[in-house]
Amino acid sequence: MLFNSYIFIFLFLPLALLGWYTLNHFRFYRTACAFISLMSLWFYAYFNKKYLLIILFSIAMNYGISALLSLLEKKAACDTARADSVPSHAVRRVFLVLGISANLALFFYFKYYDFFIENINALFHADFTLRHILLPLGISFFTFQQLSFLIDRCRGEARHYPFLDYVTFVTFFPQLIAGPIVLYDEMMPQFADISRRRLNSDSFARGIQLFVTGLAKKVLLADILAIPANYGFSMTYYMDTVTTWLVLLSYTLELYFDFSGYCDMAMGIGKMFNIELPINFNSPYQSANIREFWQRWHITLQRFFTRYVYFPLGGSRKGTARTILNILIVFALSGLWHGAAWTFIAWGVIHGILMIWDDLGIMVPAEAGRNAAGQTPLNADPASPPHKHHYFLKKAPFLVIPRWLGQILTMFFFMLSLIFFRSESMTYAIEMFRTLFRFRWPGYVFLTAQNLAPTELYVVNKFLSSRFPSLVQPAALILWLAILAISSWIVFTRKNSVALVKETTFSARTVIFTVVLFVWCVISLSGVSTFLYFNF
DSSP states (O other): OOTTSHHIIIIIHHHHHHHHHHHHHTTOHHHHHHHHHHHHHHHHHTTOHHHHHHHHHHHHHHHHHHHHHHHHHHHHHHHHSOTTTOSOHHHHHHHHHHHHHHHHHHHHHHHHHHHHHHHHHHHHTOOOOOOOOOOOTTHHHHHHHHHHHHHHHHTTSSOOOOHHHHHHHHHOGGGTTTOOOOOHHHHHHHHHOGGGGSOOHHHHHHHHHHHHHHHHIIIIIIHHHHHHHHHHHHTGGGOOHHHHHHHHHHHHHHHHHHHHHHHHHHHHHHHHTTOOOOOOOSOGGGOSSHHHHTTTSSHHHHHHHIIIIITTTTTTTTOHHHHHHHHHHHHHHHHHHHOSSHHHHHHHHHHHHHHHHHHHTSEEETTTTSOTTSOOOTTSOTTSOTTOOOOSSOSSOSEEEOHHHHHHHHHHHHHHHHHHHHSSSHHHHHHHHHHHHSOOOOOHHHHHHTTOOOGGGHHHHHHHHHHOGGGHHHHHHHHHHHHHHHHHHHHHHSOOHHHHHHHOOOOHHHHHHHHHHHHHHHHGGGGOOOOGGGGO
8 A cells, every 4th residue: 555545545544543543542552552553464465465474474483583582581580580691692692593594584585586596597507497576565674673673682682572562563554665664662662652642733733744745755756757767767778968867867856755755754654643753864965975875865774784784793893994894795785685686786885885985084075074864874883972983094084175065976976876776787777877978969858858747737738739839848848857956956955854844833824835735746646656665
């Protein structure tokens, strides 16, 4: 079920809210958790009923490991009267290896099996059969969500929870399909807090506003920008240089509005339930270097890899060479997490190299060391203040450049990296690079632009087609450039949605604007589309 669909907006969400607050009003707290869990499973199964078995198996497997560990803890408490002495470190490590292996095996089978077999066939000239396995929605997210709990559980840093609480934590539908990747220690206490079970009018109102803002990002911007972006990437071998740059900018903006729009809607729905989900985007396109970018972009994924991969590998505590290797490993895994293709791995490695370049301290933008999203940088000690950053070559940078120049360079390199992120193959990606830097002009800009035909401008397009057909293509190009200009102004100069909603003072003007924006989005839902990160 999509957030940007009639059935979700006008049926599912009202039913979920009504049932949640009604049951909690009569103090049926456990029933309320069961209700929202069942609603969440309905939400998940709406895409494909077969997916339901996969997520239920994943939940049962992870909870079962936690339960077995709990039994050992209780036995240890009875035998020694010291619950912290046993299970021993070795026993916990066995559970840790078992849990990680089981989760990654499930994850690997559904997401990477065919990719692995394809490469085996290519490398050894074998002929193993591909299974063409359908990727279950959200498996990248709910697997990492449960891994974070299980790892901390085996480390002795998390306690065992009742089954219903655990199911509610995993399946809570706003974040189930495409994040943000939530952690048990930020969600469990909220569900256990009875005061959050009562309707909070301020939180509810801001949740509606944030949901509508995210819906507008998706429907009014991302879906429109997707039209020239999809056409351009499908016609890679025919594109000219100018059109390719416009297509690449369109995709860069589409990706942000699509994913951040989903996260805004997820956080907005969470607020309607009086539950705070973590911010996942903090104006990333205003970053002055790649290190700052990854403190602002997909924050919860960066947080997971930092906490559960980078630091266990040794972080920056084992010398410069090991630090560089750890960074490359983390970003290669991050790329692979996004998709089973060498293009995604290349994208991740590129960001790892750019991160290492930043850490060399050769050219550093002014004030780039500030941590805008409150996250720990990949090469920093978690106990250190985030702004205290030591570069590989020396403690201070060699050259400090203006922040605006750092923002331009960061955006430039990020856009180039997205060629790998979006291209169908490495061959297509290389061809697009050639087009970008080998000027040619076959005039595809008008042909690409004329694919834009928003339903809101149907009458205008018909009028131009019938009365002034020669103006159709120029008008489409002007529309495309105008959308790019407005979108760029939003992402490069304005505050992010969460900050704007937080600062909102409700008035008649605010309410009218939100209602008009919502109605506009609902009218535009005739072209419902899935979110890009559903594929990851």
